[in-house]
Amino acid sequence: MQTSRAPGVAFIFKKALISALVALVLFSLMIGVRTEAGSDGQLTYWTRFGDLAMMVATVFGGSIVVELLRQWWGPVGTVRVVPPQVTSALSFAGRLVAPVLLIFTFLVPVIFYNERYILDLGILVLTYVMLGWGLNVVVGLAGLLDLGYVAFYAVGAYSYALLATNFGLSFWICLPLAGILAAFWGVLLGFPVLRLRGDYLAIVTLAFGEIIRLVLLNWQSLTGGPNGVTGIPRPTMFGIPLSPGDDGLAAKLGIEFSPTHRIVFLFYLILALALLTNWVTIRLRRLPIGRAWEALREDEVACRALGINTTTTKLTAFATGAMFGGLAGAFFATRQGFISPESFTFHESALVLAIVVLGGMGSQLGVALAALAMIGGFELFRGLDQYRMLVFGMAMVLLMIWRPRGLIGHRAPTVFLERNQAISSDLVKEGHG
Amino acid sequence: MSADQILDHILSVDHLSMRFGGIVAVNDLSFGAERRKITALIGPNGAGKTTVFNCITGFYKPTSGSMRLAHDDGHNIQLERLNDFRISKQAKVARTFQNIRLFPGMTALENLMVAQHNALMRASGLTLLGLIGAPSWRVAEKAAIDLARTWLERIDLLDRADDAAGNLPYGDQRRLEIARAMCTEPALLCLDEPAAGLNARESASLSELLLSIRANQGTSILLIEHDMSVVMEISDHVVVMDYGVKIAEGTPQHVRDDPRVIAAYLGADEEEAIAVMESGT
Amino acid sequence: MDYFAQQLINGLVLGSIYGLIAIGYTMVYGIVGMINFAHGDIFMIGGFIALITFLILVSFGLTAIPLILLVVLLVSMAITALYGWTVERIAYRPLRHSFRLAPMLSAIGMSFVLTNYSQVAQGARVKPVPPIITGGYTLHEGSGGFVVQLSNIQIIVVITTVVLLALFTWLVSSTRLGRDMRACEQDQTMASLLGVDVDRTISMTFVIGAALAAVAGMMYLLYYGLVDFFMGFVAGIKAFTAAVLGGIGSLPGAMLGGLLIGLIETLWSAYFSVEYKDVAAFSILIVVLIFLPTGLLGRPEVEKV
Incomplete structure (x- = not known):
């Protein structure tokens, strides 16, 4: 004053x-x-x-x-005194956010059964939640800057599309294959480039993403080039198609067929995949490999002094992230029924990276909230049509200025003796790789 | 070099040289560190001490020379043939850094858990057993936490186990870094200026910690130190370097009275020279 | 052989354009340590402004080509430089001492803004201009009837690049601003303690980088005879690749990288396939970085332990 x-x-x-x-x-x-x-x-x-x-x-x-x-808000960086009751109420509410959000997500298909648009949007948001969680392993935990994450998404999508259309393999066989193939590509890219640091790694991953896209675009005989792959089979419920025919799920259950069934099925499918990603990530964080990722982000030299093989540690992070990207890609292909290189541009990589950074690097809940905000916000501005990317870009700039550390600004420890207390993100490093 | 045969050296550095372009940082240096003893490497600033450390711990590849590590069970490892993380993993040499390198955004306990990475990786079946939560993994994890707890107790940081390492006071961070190195269960512990920035009380407790490590764990210690009170109090053997070469070695008393050592310190920094001379009186 | 010589000329001209953009990347990286993702779009804006200025001048009945070119160059450099300044002011300065990824994402956001801004303001369609500078020289007439040509426009691109490079080198090495820039590159805190206005110096870096990008944009317009709102992205990535290839932070490196990328792209298109020219450029980047992790002329990063 x-x-x-x-x-x-x-x-x-x-x-x-x-x-x-x-x-x-x-x-x-x-x-x-x-x-x-x-x-x-x-x-x-x-x-x-x-x-x-x-x-x-x-x-x-x-x-x-x-x-x-x-002037009304006062200088940036002013410490605003918040009464302790409010703080504790907030932290209590904060702990409730995740379960409430989860329950709500489970109920979305029930509440909005007749709202096709909302279900589709929900599927889209969940796809980005999964991509965000996958990239979070690489960027948020291991601190490796990956600007070409979309490449693994594309590998997963094309793996499923090509395996299914050429060899008639079912979705449930292709799904793990897509994940494995994407992880394989992650290792293939990672092996030579992981000794690069910082922005060199960023540009190489970006270049890799572009290479994959350009190959998909130009290898006409395999990928159909710019026309993409059409007629990708829809997923089945473990072999039972969700179609109107006699052998369809509706007929077997004796209920009337509705195209919404498939949408609901897809919703729960991507929810399950996203939750799998989340579960695996949370588990991995508490295992030595996950702790090594975070240690790598904090101080690579110290890691080497402790006998941690930094190359394999980085590779596993890269491969794990790539695998989740690949799984999401396979899902994307089966949902769309059609894919083309247009869906795998740098914009996608930038969007997913924005979700991770806005979420607050390394925070699972933050990433989910950021995906909801970004994709939901993006949809809100659909009416703006050609101004949409303009608004989106401005929002990115403003959000970064407002919260450079992301929405969730603290890190939860992976193990504790007495008190499970969050660590302020001011202490947490962001990695050099 | 005849002493080499009589004494039981865990580390023998032979004719070590390290050049950076035209600069010779370490020139034909030979010395040994005795098993279960504390060896101090001292010398004026810029004498090449940290470079020696970086060669021993695999951060630099020496231009020439050899460094042999003789384990208790009799097998020898040539350190110059191993690179970065393998020095710690296979040769069991742990180190700390002149400017503390903890993982600041992780808790004290997590720092000690990361140090047990290789043991825990094996126990977690390269992650697979851990992912499914196998009982054998749970047992190993519990043991690792217990080991960390023991070390936190010894460095008097048990009550701050769940605080971020970056939030700890400077002296605590120094001790935590030593505890972290000890959690890799090393045969040789290399400390780069562990007493730098500590006050008299903290220095004393550091000395105590190092002596207890030597006594209880039987770990051999090699340390670089400027704080002469610490060096004189705890080292069994002192090696003095100046301009990349060894100018003296022997017991603390022997070294302290050596005119070449006094000259080296006088030439470099009067205050340090006085510290050397006064530390014995 | 003649064919090769022709491709060499074409490659060097394209490389000059990339090099001019790459300098902007490398300067900004050197001084604030961030990838200015919006720089490719600054180049695109420069092309648009050159185009519009040109149209206006022609419609006013101006016919003296050298005069037109000079005015277009100056206007385009001035306005684009202001774009560079504004972008830094809005999107980067508030994040100067923040977390490393925040300015990068802010830059990506800014790049989206600029791309869409020109799409909205000038429409999505490609803008063609008739060839402004025609004619050229025949260097060599081959036996098979193949002619190696050096067009006037190519000469102009190369001469402009060389002159600007000389000017720029002088600026960085011999002026007060250049000294301030080098000081900020080393240590911003120390520089400010010694009386260097860090904010101003950084702003000037963006201004100069944008002005060079504007020149590149104009050259692109003259050489290819078209601009569109999306050209900044690909050219930006290529130029950044060039900067990294040459060793980011190194000015001669940026030019060298630009020439190399231009040559690789042209030769690959000429001898292998046009479709995979970008794949070739990116692959070579990856291969070079594997063997020289800090680029061709970059200073190796010394790891302090």
């Missing part, structure tokens, strides 16, 4: 004016002028000074609002 009181109106006004001026220059040509190729291929342009004026005015107004908000 005693320090610098709110700067005056003049200051705010000046700041807004400068922002507006910058905006004017930035937008002058990009918004003030619109180009388009005419029917004869000749490029023409027309001016849009109205739009330009509006944008500049928006920036001016926005700048004033932001400045006022900032």
